[in-house]
Amino acid sequence: MVDTISTQSEKIDIDFKSIPLNPLGKNDIKKLETFLIIGTLYRPEILELIKDPNERSTxxxxxxxxxxxxxxYKAGMPISLIADELGRSEETIRNHISGKTKxxxxxxxxxxxxxxxxxxxxLSFNSSNKELDELKNQVKNLKxxxxxxxxxxxxxxxxxxxxxETIKSLQIEIGRIKSDLDKISREKEEIINxxxxxxxKLLEIKRILENI
Incomplete structure (x- = not known):
C-alpha cells in the first residue's frame, strides 16, 4: 500500500491599489502599515534573511x-507623537522615515x-498538508x-x-533645595548687614561716651 500526500494549490492575489497612501485615520494607518510590511517581507532578499532564526526577530x-x-508619518503625525506611540526615540523614527536605516x-x-x-x-502555495501546517506554525511563531x-x-x-518621573521628582527637590539655599543666603546677608x-552704632556710642 502506498501512502499518498494530499497537496493543495492556493494563490493569493494581493490588491495594493486600494491602499490609502495618505492615511486619514487609525484604520487607514493600520492598512498602510500592514501592506508595507507584507510588500517588504516578501521581497526575495528579506525572505532569505528571515530564514535565519537569529536574524528573523531583529x-x-x-x-x-x-x-x-x-x-x-504619511498620515501627518508629528515625529514626537510617533516616537511616543511606538516606544522609540525621535532620532530612531527620523532615521526610519528618511531611509537612513536599512x-x-x-x-x-x-x-x-x-x-x-x-x-x-x-502568493502561490503548492504544498502538502504537512508543509502547510509548518507554514502555519511559522506564522504563529512569528506572531x-x-x-x-x-x-x-x-x-x-x-x-x-x-x-x-523619578528625574522630575529629583529636579523638583533640587529646585526646592536651591530655593531654600537662596533664602538662607539672603537671610545671612541681612544678618551680616x-x-x-x-x-x-556701638562705635558711635563709644565715641560719644569717651567725649563726655
Missing part, C-alpha cells in the same frame, strides 16, 4: 517599526512601488515573537516613564 521588529513609523529604506521603496503601481504580489517584542517594548517604555550696622 528584521521583523525593525521592519514593523519602520512600517508603523512611515505609515504614521529597514526604513526598504519600507520607503515598497511605498514608492505601491504608489507607482509597480508592486504586484501573488508570538512580535507580541513578545511588543511586550518587551512596553516594559522598557514603563521603565523609562518611571525613571522620567544688621551686624555691621550694629557695630557702627
Amino acid at each position: 528584521w521583523i521588529d525593525s521592519l514593523a517599526i519602520a512600517a508603523a513609523a512611515y505609515a504614521r 529597514a526604513g529604506s526598504l519600507i520607503i521603496e515598497t511605498y514608492e512601488k505601491i504608489k507607482s503601481g509597480q508592486l504586484n504580489l501573488i 508570538e515573537e512580535i507580541e513578545k517584542l511588543k511586550g518587551e517594548r512596553d516594559e522598557l517604555k514603563n521603565i523609562i516613564n518611571n525613571k522620567e 544688621k551686624y555691621k550696622l550694629l557695630q557702627s
